[in-house]
Amino acid sequence: MFPALPEDELHDLAQSIKAEGQHKPIILGRDGVLLDGRNRLAACELVGVEPRFTRYEGNNPTALILAANLCRRHVSKGQQAMIGAMARPFSGHSLRTHAKLHAMSLSRLSAANVVLEHAPDLAEKVRLGTLGLDAAYAEAGDRKARTAALIAQHNELRQHAPDLATQVTEGTLTLDAATATLHQRLEDERLRRRVKEVDAIRQADGEPGPSHTELAEQGEITWEEAHHRAEQHHAQRQATIQGAQQSLEQIARNWTAVQDLAVHLNMPYADEVLDGLTLGARALATRLTSQV
Structure with missing residues (x-):
């Protein structure tokens, strides 16, 4: 899970072990599986030094591996977060608990988890240190959005046009x-x-x-x-x-004029008002006054 030392650093470690001896033993599990010390083992083999081993007797080898390796100087914060995200399923812990137990940034661990879920190919590059976590997270976010859009399209088709959804599934229609x-x-x-x-x-x-x-x-x-x-x-x-x-x-605003005209029908005032109107307006006035 953890990337190996660069070749020049591995040679430096090998020369140090040859000159000063192996300070930390290589840790094996109960079944003989290598838990910690891969680089020390490779360095010993490189200079022909007999490696020194010890056996882990605990019940949580994942925690041991993380504790022993997350703070190594050749592992970046982004790599630490990705390795932590990859190891989390084995612990069964939530992201928050996992971050707290291993003194990791929750936001960085969450970002690594998004990359692991939506861009596993990039997750491996982050783990190896060939791609930064921020760049991988940005691309994973884009992929997540595109996937969500595709799912929404499929759901819309299944709901409103199952015949078209079937054609898409069969590959006869994009x-x-x-x-x-x-x-x-x-x-x-x-x-x-x-x-x-x-x-x-x-x-x-x-x-x-x-x-x-x-x-x-x-x-x-x-x-x-x-x-x-x-x-x-x-x-x-x-x-x-x-x-x-x-x-x-x-x-309605001029209705008082109609009412006033109705009161004065057959009087000179009404005659003068009606005489000054067109034939259409006079007919309308006559009809309106009859309704008052």
Whole structure:
């Protein structure tokens, strides 16, 4: 799990052992598996010195390995975090507990865990020291986002277009093409719903003639054209409603004049008012005063 010493440092260690002896024993597990001291063993073999061993009698060899190696000078903080993340599953600890037990930065350990989960190929490079943790974490974040987007696309297809999802699974349709087809379907459905909504309003208003829906279903116009006409009708209807509202508001603001005219009907005042109006306005005034 821990990277070996660079060749020049291994030679320095070998010469030190040859000159001064092996200060720390190489630790083996109960089954003879090497737990700590790989570099010391290689150095001894390099200069022909008989290595000195000891046996670990504890119950947590993973903790021993981490404790013995995480603080080695040739291992960077990023490497330490990655090695810690790789070893954590063997301990069963949470990230927080693992960081606390081994005096590691929780944020750095969390970043290493993201890399390990979403970019395991980069995790190995971080462990070996050929790639920095920050760079690997940035790329892992991008991969995580892309994966999430792909999953969202798949979920959308399964929910709204299982036939397209099946084609993607079978490899007969790309995910992007399937998504584009789905979005076109949804847009077509939206247009049709809108056309039918406007047609229902037209029918309720008592407008004659075939509906836009009928024309589209009969193939006389496309649904896009039907939608265009429906929106035009809706805009014109809204403008007419707004104009009528404004006119009625104006009548309401001037209703006292109508009431005053009604009081003075058949009097010179009323005659002069009506004489100054157009024929249309005079007819309207007559009808209004009859309602007062």
